[in-house]
Amino acid sequence: MSFFSSSNLATAKTVLSAAASVAATAMVVRSVASDLLPSELRSYITNGIHSMFWRFSSEITLVIDEFDGLLNNQIYEAAETYLGAKISPNTRRLKVSKPETDTTFALTMERNESLTDVFRSMKFNWVLVCRQVESRGFHNPRDLNATMKSEVRSLELTFNKKHKDMVLQTYLPYILNEAKSMKQATKALKIFTVDYQNMYGNISDAWVGMKLDHPATFDTLAMERGAKEFVMRDLERFVKRKEYYRRVGKAWKRGYLLYGPPGTGKSSLIAAMANYLKFDVYDLELTELNANSELRRLLIAMANRSILVVEDIDCTVEFHDRRAEARAASGHNNDRQVTLSGLLNFIDGLWSSCGDERIIVFTTNHKDKLDPALLRPGRMDVHIHMSYCTPCGFRQLASNYLGIKEHSLFEKIEEEMQKTQVTPAEVAEQLLKSSHIETSLEQLIDFMRKKKETQKLEAKKKEQEAKEEQQRKEIDDGGKGEKVDSDDNNNEKKSTTT
Structure with a gap:
C-alpha cells in the first residue's frame, strides 16, 4: 500500500485545516482583545496563561x-x-x-x-x-x-x-x-588635583581630574629586578586581601614611603604602580591646606581603588617632628593648620576606614627628617630606597632609550658607575643627547668621569669644613675651660683673704 494513499492525504488536509482555523481564530481573538480590552486586563490574562504553563515547567x-x-x-x-x-x-x-x-x-x-x-x-x-x-x-x-x-x-x-x-x-x-x-x-586612568575654589561646594567637585597617560611600567623602570618584583608581589597581595583586612579589623589600605635623592625615579615608580593596578592618582599638596578639616574633606571625596600621593613630605610645613604641635598647643589655633596628628588620624585612625582599597604614597629626599611616628608599620608599611643608578638600572635605561641589550662599552660604563653617584635621570639625559648609540655611551662615560672629579672636590671641601668646624669647637671648649679655671682661682684667693 502506498504511503501517499488518499486516506493519508485526507487526514493531513484535515489536520492542516484545523491548525489554520485555530491560528486564524487566535489572531481574531487577539485583534479583538487588543481593540476592546484595557491594557491592564490584557496583561493580566497573558500573565495568567504564562503562569499556567510555567507551573509545569522546570x-x-x-x-x-x-x-x-x-x-x-x-x-x-x-x-x-x-x-x-x-x-x-x-x-x-x-x-x-x-x-x-x-x-x-x-x-x-x-x-x-x-x-x-x-x-x-x-x-x-x-x-x-x-x-x-x-x-x-x-x-x-x-x-x-x-x-x-x-x-x-x-x-x-x-x-x-x-x-x-x-x-x-x-x-x-x-x-x-x-x-x-x-x-x-x-578604564582610562586619571590624575586628580585639588580644586581649591570648589573645595567647600559639592564634595564631588573637590578634586578635578585629567587623563593620566604616563608610559612608566615595571618593565621600563630603572630599578633592581628584585626590588621591582617585590613591589609587584606586594601590590598583588594587597588587592586580593579584602576579606583578610576585614577579618583582622584593619582598614583596607597600604602605605609606601619612597625615599632617596632627587632624580632616582620616585614619580616614575608611582606611575608604574598606577598603571599596574589601574588605580587613579590623587596628588595632594599639604602646604596649600589651612586646616585638618580641609584635609578630612578631601580624603572623604577620594574614590576607592586609588593612590594618594604626598610628594616631598619632608618639606611639608611642621611635619618633620612634634615640636610644632607643642607650639600650637601652647597658644596657636590647632584647627587652622594641618598637623601631624591630623594626618596620622587619616592614615590609621578612625577616618582611615572611610574608603577601601587605597594606597598612600609619601616621597622624601631626607628620610631622617621625618617624625618616627609617621614611619612605623601600619602607617608606612613598606619603605623603598630609591638609590643612585646601578648597572642593572643602566642596562634597563639603555634598552629603553637606545634599544640595545649589549655593547662593548657597557663594561667600562658599569665600572665608572660603581665609582660615581649618578641618578637614573642623569643617565637618561645623557642617552637622549645623541641618536648615535656609540656617541651616547661615550658621552655618558665622559659625564660620569667629570662628575666623579666634582664629587671628589666636594668631598674634600666638606672634609675641610668639618675639620675647621671641629677646630673652632675645640678652641671654644678650651676657652670655656680656661675661664672656669680662672674663676676657680679667683674664688680660692677670695677665700684665703677672708
Missing part, C-alpha cells in the same frame, strides 16, 4: 531591572558588562560604544537579543527585554535621546529551578566580580 526566570527605584541597579550594570564579552555564534546584533572613561570599545546586548552563558557546566539563558512606557511622567535618566526616554530595560535570566541557590550565592556574585575586573582593566 525552569525559573529572574528579572533584573535596569533601575532599583531611582538608583542604578548594580546587578544590571554588571551583567551588561559581563555579557558583552560573551559573544556567541548565534548572536545577531550587538551594541558598540566608546565610554569616555574607557580605553577600549564596549560591547553590550541589543534589544530583545538572547544569549546563553555556561558556568560550571550549567547553561544560563539571558534575554534583554525592552518595552515602551506610555506614561509621560516616566524618564529614564540613562537615556538622553528624546526617542528613548520612555524605554524600560530589564535582563531576564532563565535557568533550572534546582540551581536557584547556586545562582544567588555563586553565579551572580561571580558576575559582579568579573564585571568589576573588566571595567578596571579597560
Whole structure:
C-alpha cells in the first residue's frame, strides 16, 4: 500500500485545516482583545496563561531591572558588562560604544537579543527585554535621546529551578566580580588635583581630574629586578586581601614611603604602580591646606581603588617632628593648620576606614627628617630606597632609550658607575643627547668621569669644613675651660683673704 494513499492525504488536509482555523481564530481573538480590552486586563490574562504553563515547567526566570527605584541597579550594570564579552555564534546584533572613561570599545546586548552563558557546566539563558512606557511622567535618566526616554530595560535570566541557590550565592556574585575586573582593566586612568575654589561646594567637585597617560611600567623602570618584583608581589597581595583586612579589623589600605635623592625615579615608580593596578592618582599638596578639616574633606571625596600621593613630605610645613604641635598647643589655633596628628588620624585612625582599597604614597629626599611616628608599620608599611643608578638600572635605561641589550662599552660604563653617584635621570639625559648609540655611551662615560672629579672636590671641601668646624669647637671648649679655671682661682684667693 502506498504511503501517499488518499486516506493519508485526507487526514493531513484535515489536520492542516484545523491548525489554520485555530491560528486564524487566535489572531481574531487577539485583534479583538487588543481593540476592546484595557491594557491592564490584557496583561493580566497573558500573565495568567504564562503562569499556567510555567507551573509545569522546570525552569525559573529572574528579572533584573535596569533601575532599583531611582538608583542604578548594580546587578544590571554588571551583567551588561559581563555579557558583552560573551559573544556567541548565534548572536545577531550587538551594541558598540566608546565610554569616555574607557580605553577600549564596549560591547553590550541589543534589544530583545538572547544569549546563553555556561558556568560550571550549567547553561544560563539571558534575554534583554525592552518595552515602551506610555506614561509621560516616566524618564529614564540613562537615556538622553528624546526617542528613548520612555524605554524600560530589564535582563531576564532563565535557568533550572534546582540551581536557584547556586545562582544567588555563586553565579551572580561571580558576575559582579568579573564585571568589576573588566571595567578596571579597560578604564582610562586619571590624575586628580585639588580644586581649591570648589573645595567647600559639592564634595564631588573637590578634586578635578585629567587623563593620566604616563608610559612608566615595571618593565621600563630603572630599578633592581628584585626590588621591582617585590613591589609587584606586594601590590598583588594587597588587592586580593579584602576579606583578610576585614577579618583582622584593619582598614583596607597600604602605605609606601619612597625615599632617596632627587632624580632616582620616585614619580616614575608611582606611575608604574598606577598603571599596574589601574588605580587613579590623587596628588595632594599639604602646604596649600589651612586646616585638618580641609584635609578630612578631601580624603572623604577620594574614590576607592586609588593612590594618594604626598610628594616631598619632608618639606611639608611642621611635619618633620612634634615640636610644632607643642607650639600650637601652647597658644596657636590647632584647627587652622594641618598637623601631624591630623594626618596620622587619616592614615590609621578612625577616618582611615572611610574608603577601601587605597594606597598612600609619601616621597622624601631626607628620610631622617621625618617624625618616627609617621614611619612605623601600619602607617608606612613598606619603605623603598630609591638609590643612585646601578648597572642593572643602566642596562634597563639603555634598552629603553637606545634599544640595545649589549655593547662593548657597557663594561667600562658599569665600572665608572660603581665609582660615581649618578641618578637614573642623569643617565637618561645623557642617552637622549645623541641618536648615535656609540656617541651616547661615550658621552655618558665622559659625564660620569667629570662628575666623579666634582664629587671628589666636594668631598674634600666638606672634609675641610668639618675639620675647621671641629677646630673652632675645640678652641671654644678650651676657652670655656680656661675661664672656669680662672674663676676657680679667683674664688680660692677670695677665700684665703677672708
